[in-house]
Amino acid sequence: MIWVAVITGSLGCLLLKVAGVAVPAEVLDRPVVRRIAGLLPLALLAALVAVQTFTANGHLLIDARAAGLGAAVVALLLRAPFLVVVATGAVVAAVVRALGWLP
Amino acid sequence: MVSSVPNSAPEPSTDSADRRAVLRDALGVGLATGAYGVSFGALAVAGGLSPLQAQVLSLVMFTGASQFALIGVLASGGGAVSAVLTSWLLGARNALYGLRLAPLLAVRGPRKLAAAHLTIDESTAMALGRLDREPEARLAFWATGLNVFFWWNLATLVGSLGASALGDPKVLGLDAAIPAGFVALLWPRLQDRQSRPLHLAVALAGAAVALSTTPWLPAGVPVLAAGVVAIVAGLRDPWSGRRRTS
Numbered sequence: 001m002i003w004v005a006v007i008t009g010s011l012g013c014l015l016l017k018v019a020g021v022a023v024p025a026e027v028l029d030r031p032v033v034r035r036i037a038g039l040l041p042l043a044l045l046a047a048l049v050a051v052q053t054f055t056a057n058g059h060l061l062i063d064a065r066a067a068g069l070g071a072a073v074v075a076l077l078l079r080a081p082f083l084v085v086v087a088t089g090a091v092v093a094a095v096v097r098a099l100g101w102l103p
Numbered sequence: 104m105v106s107s108v109p110n111s112a113p114e115p116s117t118d119s120a121d122r123r124a125v126l127r128d129a130l131g132v133g134l135a136t137g138a139y140g141v142s143f144g145a146l147a148v149a150g151g152l153s154p155l156q157a158q159v160l161s162l163v164m165f166t167g168a169s170q171f172a173l174i175g176v177l178a179s180g181g182g183a184v185s186a187v188l189t190s191w192l193l194g195a196r197n198a199l200y201g202l203r204l205a206p207l208l209a210v211r212g213p214r215k216l217a218a219a220h221l222t223i224d225e226s227t228a229m230a231l232g233r234l235d236r237e238p239e240a241r242l243a244f245w246a247t248g249l250n251v252f253f254w255w256n257l258a259t260l261v262g263s264l265g266a267s268a269l270g271d272p273k274v275l276g277l278d279a280a281i282p283a284g285f286v287a288l289l290w291p292r293l294q295d296r297q298s299r300p301l302h303l304a305v306a307l308a309g310a311a312v313a314l315s316t317t318p319w320l321p322a323g324v325p326v327l328a329a330g331v332v333a334i335v336a337g338l339r340d341p342w343s344g345r346r347r348t349s
Contacts, residue, residue, distance in 0.1 A: 002177060004155075008183075009169070009186065009191070010163035012190070013166055013197070014219075016194045016197055017199050017220060021202075022201075029313075035336075036334050036338070037195050040193065040337075041292060042293075042306045042333065043309030043330055044193055045193075045306070045309075046310065047309045047321075047325065048171075048175050048176075048282070048285045049286050049289065051326055052278075052285065056179075058318055060164075065282060067279075068282070069283060072279075072287065082135075089286040090260040090276035091276060092279070094279075097273070098274075
């Protein structure tokens with residue numbers, strides 16, 4: 001099942017790129033299309049942050065990942081590079097879990 | 104070195120200095136994206152993909168946010184359909200990048216396919232930032248695209264093989280690394296002062312929709328539901344406040 005997702009997901013994303021350079025401009029170049037495409041990453045990335053931090057198996061909950069997310073935001077406020085942000089989130093969550101503060 | 108070029112022959116030397124600057128910037132962007140690539144490879148494996156599957160994503164999908172989304176949805180128990188749809192929705196912006204770049208690049212045949220494949224956030228930003236000088240803009244596109252492709256894929260390999268050697272993802276906090284990665288991808292999109300209120304509102308509404316629908320919808324679908332927020336907000340014309348009829 002993972003392979004199906006990997007291959008169809010990849011081919012679809014490639015096709016979207018090809019469509020951009022191949023389709024006549026009038027089809028896609030509309031303000032409304034541009035606005036929606038610009039806003040989609042915001043809504044989806046924020047939704048992914050929320051779901052990956054505050055839910056598990058269809059339930060809402062707060063666990064060590066919330067502490068990790070908080071630490072990642074602090075790292076971003078301090079202008080840390082991507083890898084440091086990700087590592088900070090992981091380390092803080094692992095520590096909070098190891099100390100038994102949050103599951 | 105560049106500053107010591109004599110003024111008597113400015114034309115060719117200035118050009119080649121500019122070209123070198125473009126190539127240097129492209130390498131810098133490539134190396135910086137490599138850092139994302141290591142995280143991507145590691146998180147893909149922590150999320151249950153094999154190193155080969157992670158590599159296929161970096162080679163063929165080759166658009167970071169979509170790749171992170173696909174592994175993120177799969178890792179949280181979402182089905183293949185919602186994982187794929189989320190990656191497509193995030194990849195839709197590349198089509199619009201291609202649209203803007205096509206007149207600049209003016210390529211045909213296999214080069215068109217290569218140009219399409221290299222059309223991502225970084226190469227587009229580097230090219231569109233130099234539109235006043237078209238040869239440089241073209242060079243910036245190709246150099247950035249190829250650099251990012253190379254370093255992103257090498258880094259994915261390093262990250263996935265490195266993570267395979269590690270132990271339980273939960274003990275290492277890798278389940279918290281995925282949302283940390285998403286928030287780092289989201290962050291730069293909230294920095295522009297002018298668009299920040301709208302972007303922040305869309306992001307918060309998207310998160311709220313996803314969380315509130317989580318108990319009712321199968322895993323992965325709440326993220327897609329959040330996409331509706333972007334569509335509704337995008338249908339409204341920000342300049343006139345009127346709803347567009349076309």
